[in-house]
Amino acid sequence: MEVKKLMIIGAGQMGSGIAQVCAQAGYEVLLNDLKDELVRRGLGVIEKNLSRQVQKERLTDGEKAEILQRISKSTNLQDAQDVDLVIEAAVENMDVKCKIFSHLDRIAPAHTILATNTSSLPITEIAAATNRPEKVIGMHFMNPVPVMKLVEIIRGLATADEVYQTIEEITHTLSKVPVEVNDFPGFVANRVLMPMINEAIYTLYEGVATKEAIDEVMKLGMNHPMGPLTLADFIGLDTCLYIMETLHDGFGDDKYRPCPLLRKYVKAGWLGKKTGRGFYTYD
Numbered sequence: 001m002e003v004k005k006l007m008i009i010g011a012g013q014m015g016s017g018i019a020q021v022c023a024q025a026g027y028e029v030l031l032n033d034l035k036d037e038l039v040r041r042g043l044g045v046i047e048k049n050l051s052r053q054v055q056k057e058r059l060t061d062g063e064k065a066e067i068l069q070r071i072s073k074s075t076n077l078q079d080a081q082d083v084d085l086v087i088e089a090a091v092e093n094m095d096v097k098c099k100i101f102s103h104l105d106r107i108a109p110a111h112t113i114l115a116t117n118t119s120s121l122p123i124t125e126i127a128a129a130t131n132r133p134e135k136v137i138g139m140h141f142m143n144p145v146p147v148m149k150l151v152e153i154i155r156g157l158a159t160a161d162e163v164y165q166t167i168e169e170i171t172h173t174l175s176k177v178p179v180e181v182n183d184f185p186g187f188v189a190n191r192v193l194m195p196m197i198n199e200a201i202y203t204l205y206e207g208v209a210t211k212e213a214i215d216e217v218m219k220l221g222m223n224h225p226m227g228p229l230t231l232a233d234f235i236g237l238d239t240c241l242y243i244m245e246t247l248h249d250g251f252g253d254d255k256y257r258p259c260p261l262l263r264k265y266v267k268a269g270w271l272g273k274k275t276g277r278g279f280y281t282y283d
């Protein structure tokens, strides 16, 4: 299956990163979000990342311009009519994703693969919103996308082998490492990571230690590059809550119950780095 032109749905933290690495690997990319200003914000982040690479002499100004030229703006799902692969990176919500997939299914050509960057939601259920479940697959990038090597690849119940192989090859083309995992809530990465983050939030909630102390213990004690509360701010507290809810609903076990403090922060709109405030504050 030959893939030349891609569409990325959602120009937030993940969508902009995915658009950047795809354009850097030579693909034509359409970057889509609900409003033009959101697409422009995503493009601004890409521009800044590329400029940093120019400063570090990893890219020339000419290469940067070529990469940016490969990315076009879109605010209409109708633009999926001539793409070979869609990678959806909109908000972590099943209703939103099912609506997007069912809409794309009606517009995109029959050969088009529909991938989702979901962190935790069942691929099989998203695939069921389409009439092409064999062409639906999970392609779970890590944050920040330009830096992190791993892509978890998740087959839905009906995903075709050929589709899996195509996505595996594309992952290599993006200079990433694919790892195949099965379709269970949270896959592997977030099944293991998110309960740890949630537990760190509980230790803060119960007054066991300050946020700085909790992060310091995990950084120095476990050799983690950043503490769990800082990491939660980077991921986005809304995304952390959605993932915990998916684990809680999917396994029904109380050990996955989201911490009330996490719910409170999300209700306050303190979503972490992307809104300037989470457990810490950001410029």
Ligand code: NAI
Pocket (backbone or CB within 6 Å): 009, 010, 011, 012, 013, 014, 015, 032, 033, 034, 038, 089, 090, 091, 092, 093, 096, 100, 117, 118, 119, 120, 140, 141, 142, 143, 234, 235, 236, 239, 274
């Ligand atoms: P974000 O909040 O930064 O960006 C989401 C973007 O999607 C927003 O710009 C929003 O306007 C857009 N959007 C919402 N509904 C849309 C629609 N119907 N059509 C087009 N665009 C729409 O969120 P983030 O962090 O980029 O997460 C996106 C997805 O990636 C989620 O499914 C999340 O679980 C997943 N993910 C997140 C990671 C993280 O560390 N934040 C890591 C790996 C996956």
